[in-house]
Amino acid sequence: MGWWKTANGAVIGDPAADYVDQLQATGLVLVEPDDLPWKVRECLVALYTEGIDRPPTDDDLRALLGFCG
Helix, strand or coil, X not given: CCEEECCCCCEEEHHHHHHHHHHHHCCCCCCCHHHXXXXXXXXXXXXXXXXXXXXXXXXXXXXXXXXXX
């Protein structure tokens, strides 16, 4: 499992990407951070905090959703 910075400085991680991929496989459409249900955002905050010791920014989430989309 890894975490990496995108060209624009956002951070994406395998645990978060796997989680979003699983959600999208159920038919949930996630494009922008505002599309995230509160429970999903809560889980992503926990994954980022566990992985990189901080919650995700909206730029992180936007990059993650774009990567998984």
